[in-house]
């Protein structure tokens with residue numbers, strides 16, 4: 153007796169090289185069988201006619217903390233076919249775990265803490281202070297740390313944080329930029345230089361190729377060259393056109409200086425009035441709650457909601473040109489490995505969890521094969537996180553599955569650890585599975601799954617190194 157059989161779908165799996173019409177059976181939270189026809193009795197059935205049956209997405213860049221709508225993020229991820237997610241940059245692991253416990257949808261959740269000067273560390277920390285801060289965030293359950301442009305580290309402090317992360321074998325993520333370089337191609341150049349060949353997770357490479365310093369095409373070419381020159385870097389990019397920032401204004405001006413610059417780039421005054429006009433026109437969007445999720449909205453109703461919130465809302469602007477986004481997702485080196493190893497979203501609570509829809513559109517246009525889509529959205533990120541039983545539909549793997557309508561490219565059903573957590577418009581709440589390291593001591597992590605970043609693909613290259621040879 154199986155727990156669940158997913159019938160008549162087109163099963164696509166990079167790791168086992170499968171692409172065929174088959175039934176898939178789930179038992180005890182694992183994939184039990186993939187066969188032409190499964191007639192054994194089962195407790196439940198999902199009909200997958202007209203659908204792809206894919207490994208659940210492993211998204212290594214989401215936001216699930218309070219500041220980025222983490223309460224809605226779990227439902228949004230389940231709706232997007234994501235079954236494992238890494239929060240990339242909460243100020244506090246406890247915040248992410250508390251929201252996951254309250255709003256969870258059965259997904260496997262891990263986090264990385266964004267180091268903030270004055271909160272976790274002094275602005276110019278000593279090695280001893282950095283080590284002590286690392287011990288604290290690891291004890292709280294994070295996999296490691298993130299260096300973020302908006303934290304305003306000097307390049308010297310960023311380099312010291314990176315070296316300490318390497319010494320201690322913890323996850324190191326970087327949103328490029330410091331006090332002396334921006335979140336752009338210059339920031340990526342500087343990051344590659346200070347990392348000095350060491351491993352790191354480079355967040356959203358596409359966002360450094362927005363055409364702010366050159367053309368998007370040239371910046372994408374340079375980003376690829378930089379990544380090829382530093383093969384221990386794990387890079388992801390996302391497929392959404394919109395970014396995610398904040399719409400807060402003060403004294404008639406956006407509080408974040410970059411928002412004013414972006415408005416000017418879009419042909420609007422870099423002021424609160426300019427932002428109002430951009431929201432009204434539809435160039436800018438405000439993420440607003442709609443039931444259990446957040447959606448980007450423009451027009452008069454969005455302006456009213458933004459004003460009612462005293463301008464304190466998120467903000468989405470169409471800043472990511474296709475001219476860099478598309479080449480970055482398909483670019484491969486001479487050995488056949490992807491230069492940008494994974495597709496992520498920078499989504500979660502930010503409404504841009506578009507990997508399935510946009511990724512399958514790229515498949516339709518021939519920029520990726522179906523198996524390559526699975527490789528970049530599930531298999532490689534699972535290896536990078538050190539999870540051998542995820543990112544594949546091979547028998548014995550964790551039963552993390554996304555069933556996707558082939559015509560509409562929308563997720564129909566999401567199965568996490570053998571449980572249906574989303575089905576045809578309805579999210580089914582469920583306690584998450586927390587993922588942490590062996591160094592976590594927080595009591596709520598007693599039954600969490602453990603991974604060791606130093607032994608994961610982030611440090612060893614597993615999931616990237618063999619991409620070329622294993623790609624079908």
Ligand SMILES: [Zn+2]
Pocket residue numbers: 213214215240241498
């Ligand atoms: Zn992010």
